[in-house]
Amino acid sequence: MIEPQQYGQQALQEYLLLDYVQRLETRKYGHRAVHIHLSRLKPFHRRDYHIRVATNTFESYVKLYVGRIFVLTNNDLIFVWKDKSIADVEPAVDTLRYLFRDDPLSQDDSEETGFCTWFNLNTEFQEFLLLCQHLDDRAKKLQKSLNMRSAVQREKDNNTLGPITAENLAELEETIHTADLSEHIRQQPVCVFAHGGSKELHPVFDEFFVSIADLRNALMPNIDLASNRWLFQHMTETLDKRMLNYLCKRTFKTHASSFSINLNLGTLTSKDFDKFDENVRRNWPGNVIIELNQVDLKDFDKFDETVRSKWPGNVIIELNQVDLFSNLETYLSVRDDFHQRGYRILIDNLTVEALSFVDRKRLKADFIKVAWREEMTDNVIRKKYSEMDNLVKNSGRERVILCRCDSPTAIKFGQSLGITLFQGRYIDNMIARQRRAKRDGAKPVKPAAKKPAPR
Known part of the structure; x- marks a missing residue:
């Protein structure tokens, strides 16, 4: 398992998500997840305010449904919960659709380009695990790139272009x-x-x-x-x-x-x-x-x-x-x-x-x-x-x-x-x-x- 020391703050959420899902493998039954693709929204709908409101929308569900919410590097949200059905969580997603109703993405239900993707971990655990591994790998590469850029920048005069x-x-x-x-x-x-x-x-x-x-x-x-x-x-x-x-x-x-x-x-x-x-x-x-x-x-x-x-x-x-x-x-x-x-x-x-x-x-x-x-x-x-x-x-x-x-x-x-x-x-x-x-x-x-x- 990858150690968190290899991550910066940018990639920490992806690490925690992967670690959490790996630990679920032996007790996955009854768990479900939703991946909300906020990164696909238009830029003016991806401001800090919007991300905070979207995250806060799930706070009550985290406590009520024994869930975990992860805010990824690209501002996507992943919510994992237990025992309740997908229908029980759909109202929270509909609230977000309403929040972003001026964005075409809010009405897009296609799997490849849509607003969200649902997972039933009883039957789709491996697919969800592969997604988390992909997100983890992408975040790790991004963090490595940022670290390299910072190192190069420190060696140069910041005022010289x-x-x-x-x-x-x-x-x-x-x-x-x-x-x-x-x-x-x-x-x-x-x-x-x-x-x-x-x-x-x-x-x-x-x-x-x-x-x-x-x-x-x-x-x-x-x-x-x-x-x-x-x-x-x-x-x-x-x-x-x-x-x-x-x-x-x-x-x-x-x-x-x-x-x-x-x-x-x-x-x-x-x-x-x-x-x-x-x-x-x-x-x-x-x-x-x-x-x-x-x-x-x-x-x-x-x-x-x-x-x-x-x-x-x-x-x-x-x-x-x-x-x-x-x-x-x-x-x-x-x-x-x-x-x-x-x-x-x-x-x-x-x-x-x-x-x-x-x-x-x-x-x-x-x-x-x-x-x-x-x-x-x-x-x-x-x-x-x-x-x-x-x-x-x-x-x-x-x-x-x-x-x-x-x-x-x-x-x-x-x-x-x-x-x-x-x-x-x-x-x-x-x-x-x-x-x-x-x-x-x-x-x-x-x-x-x-x-x-x-x-």
């Missing part, structure tokens, strides 16, 4: 083409607070983007992907194709009438974008907002002819302030033409310092995004930028989006300036609590009928 090269770019792109990138796709709303002092938020649009930091940590933790602008742009074009493929599958949900995506202009003239336009855009009731990473004017006329002319809704072009001011003369020469064609312009990634010389009205931009920083509340900073209120007022309070809001302090600060549009992790959490409260206040819906579980 190697540059991206053509060689490791080719390797990265090959991985991107085959890997499941859904875990690295983020969905974040831009929201407005309801009028009348209400704390209720209303999503204006949802932004879909790939987290480059998470992608780097997962695939190439020692490489600075943005160290070479041209190689980085080439990589983002590959990511564009995967993002469009993800959206074409239409497995996502958005609570706003519009959504935005970050794309390169070259992507907008590709076959991948034509497929997206055919499958998603033409059937979408709201606006699709394109946030352009690079403004390549040679491609713009082709984009306008092939895509924009077909779209009845607004297209917002999001420009990074660095790109804008590096090409200010070009921007000023084409800005009015952009507006005449029906585009709206958003200047992204502004700092407090930049507000003092970015005049939205003179630049004729429709929106600006200001990045929140904790030091904005510092007395010295507030004194230094005491004119910030006037800057926001002059920009148009309803035209300013305060992004990267990670705390209530950010919201209070923005509201003190009259800002109404917010984006960030704290907003994500507020929206999640708001939706949970609405669900809790609604009458529970009876779960859809499904085929009987095996006895």
Whole structure:
């Protein structure tokens, strides 16, 4: 038998599960188990809160049915109990199905891809034991990989990242083409607070983007992907194709009438974008907002002819302030033409310092995004930028989006300036609590009928 010293904290639950099941072999009769595949849920349904609620759902059953609950490394749950039938435990599983009812997995009862798998250990003990051995082996390999990575990382300077090269770019792109990138796709709303002092938020649009930091940590933790602008742009074009493929599958949900995506202009003239336009855009009731990473004017006329002319809704072009001011003369020469064609312009990634010389009205931009920083509340900073209120007022309070809001302090600060549009992790959490409260206040819906579980 494997000793627990070979395991780290990550693999401990798999070790305990295997040890427990091995000891059951001579007294397996009367025992049953259920494997709940939470790892198959969409990423936004696999947060720590969801896992805690799912685990707590079984706490009363653990005591009542002399059971054991195991939370695996990948967040799957395995519950083993004695004497009671599978039908006695189905209510707990149905509760979880209801909790995750917005996820397609909750209604999937197939053996290979379904929400859960049931085991009667009277007749399926060997099959269950093989599963536990497989889970144990996988967790052990993962822990070994983590240990090796930690050892390598300790030998290196954590602050030093190697540059991206053509060689490791080719390797990265090959991985991107085959890997499941859904875990690295983020969905974040831009929201407005309801009028009348209400704390209720209303999503204006949802932004879909790939987290480059998470992608780097997962695939190439020692490489600075943005160290070479041209190689980085080439990589983002590959990511564009995967993002469009993800959206074409239409497995996502958005609570706003519009959504935005970050794309390169070259992507907008590709076959991948034509497929997206055919499958998603033409059937979408709201606006699709394109946030352009690079403004390549040679491609713009082709984009306008092939895509924009077909779209009845607004297209917002999001420009990074660095790109804008590096090409200010070009921007000023084409800005009015952009507006005449029906585009709206958003200047992204502004700092407090930049507000003092970015005049939205003179630049004729429709929106600006200001990045929140904790030091904005510092007395010295507030004194230094005491004119910030006037800057926001002059920009148009309803035209300013305060992004990267990670705390209530950010919201209070923005509201003190009259800002109404917010984006960030704290907003994500507020929206999640708001939706949970609405669900809790609604009458529970009876779960859809499904085929009987095996006895």
